[in-house]
Amino acid sequence: MSLIIDCHGHYTTAPKALENWRNQQIAGIQDPAAMPKVADLQISDDELRESIESNQLRLMKERGSDITLFSPRASFMAHHIGDFNVSSTWAAICNELCYRVSTLFPEHFVPVAMLPQSPGVDPATCIPELEKCVKDYGAVGINLNPDPSGGHWTSPPLTDRHWYPIYEKMVEYDLPAMIHVSTSCNACFHTTGAHYLNADTTAFMQCIQGDLFKDFPTLKFLIPHGGGAVPYHWGRFRGLAQEMKKPLLEDHLLNNIFFDTCVYHQPGIDLLNTVIPVKNVLFASEMIGAVRGIDPTTGNYYDDTKRYIEASKILSGDDKHQIYEGNVRRVFPRLDARLKAKGL
Ligand SMILES: [Zn+2]
Numbered sequence: 001m002s003l004i005i006d007c008h009g010h011y012t013t014a015p016k017a018l019e020n021w022r023n024q025q026i027a028g029i030q031d032p033a034a035m036p037k038v039a040d041l042q043i044s045d046d047e048l049r050e051s052i053e054s055n056q057l058r059l060m061k062e063r064g065s066d067i068t069l070f071s072p073r074a075s076f077m078a079h080h081i082g083d084f085n086v087s088s089t090w091a092a093i094c095n096e097l098c099y100r101v102s103t104l105f106p107e108h109f110v111p112v113a114m115l116p117q118s119p120g121v122d123p124a125t126c127i128p129e130l131e132k133c134v135k136d137y138g139a140v141g142i143n144l145n146p147d148p149s150g151g152h153w154t155s156p157p158l159t160d161r162h163w164y165p166i167y168e169k170m171v172e173y174d175l176p177a178m179i180h181v182s183t184s185c186n187a188c189f190h191t192t193g194a195h196y197l198n199a200d201t202t203a204f205m206q207c208i209q210g211d212l213f214k215d216f217p218t219l220k221f222l223i224p225h226g227g228g229a230v231p232y233h234w235g236r237f238r239g240l241a242q243e244m245k246k247p248l249l250e251d252h253l254l255n256n257i258f259f260d261t262c263v264y265h266q267p268g269i270d271l272l273n274t275v276i277p278v279k280n281v282l283f284a285s286e287m288i289g290a291v292r293g294i295d296p297t298t299g300n301y302y303d304d305t306k307r308y309i310e311a312s313k314i315l316s317g318d319d320k321h322q323i324y325e326g327n328v329r330r331v332f333p334r335l336d337a338r339l340k341a342k343g344l
């Protein structure tokens with residue numbers, strides 16, 4: 001029996017008080033007198049428990065997943081709002097809540113940290129929060145936003161030395177990064193329907209163009225949402241890499257880049273698993289996330305991605321074990337250590 005580990009979950013059902021506090025914080029950017037204190041946000045353990053038990057945990061039990069790697073709500077990271085101090089305070093609050101959930105439900109939730117990124121600010125400023133989340137909260141990974149401007153792409157590509165301070169810490173602590181943007185503040189890009197998928201595709205192409213993994217051979221990126229357009233256009237990416245005189249993508253990127261299974265229909269999952277080697281695919285649903293409805297053609301939730309893995313005619317039983325558990329434990333070594341410490 002495999003442990004079913006969902007490597008991509010966000011705290012989308014946090015108590016309303018969190019959003020209210022954030023709205024006050026945003027108001028406080030213009031009017032410093034309105035800026036709330038961190039201590040003004042009071043959320044009890046019972047409120048946290050209720051928000052999880054009736055939502056994520058209920059669905060995990062219904063769908064048969066055991067553990068969720070749990071990070072703050074991605075669209076609420078909104079790194080483009082305010083300055084570094086605004087982001088820093090917000091990230092600290094959100095990370096602490098995910099940590100508290102992981103202590104209330106230690107069998108089911110393991111924290112992944114968001115970073116206090118801010119457009120135009122040196123990513124090295126994120127390191128104190130990153131270290132706190134690893135050392136004090138037991139975070140096993142981070143979410144790295146390749147575009148903290150929220151759709152305007154003002155940061156250098158992920159292969160630029162600009163990002164190296166984060167990568168050095170990731171290597172030091174054996175932390176993978178899910179490359180995950182936040183809310184789009186560019187009306188051309190719908191947040192979850194365009195900006196997320198564009199960013200996934202963009203991050204992969206940036207890595208083709210660069211030589212990042214020569215400098216960081218053990219660095220690991222998880223590209224979510226099935227890799228955006230990457231699997232579908234694998235031939236284009238292979239051809240572009242060939243023209244750029246890059247090594248084969250298997251050697252150039254696939255020791256370092258992984259894809260999740262947040263693809264919400266059977267043909268998409270089948271394509272992913274036809275094109276991308278099994279060792280590079282990690283189970284995930286991003287539940288409760290962007291797409292919450294029921295697919296009328298199947299009668300099941302779109303984001304019940306375990307059903308697609310189960311129904312796959314391409315994957316063997318061992319392949320499924322790798323996707324559900326083996327690959328996730330290999331890509332998240334700190335998770336593996338935590339599970340081994342529990343005898344799992
Ligand atoms: Zn996400």
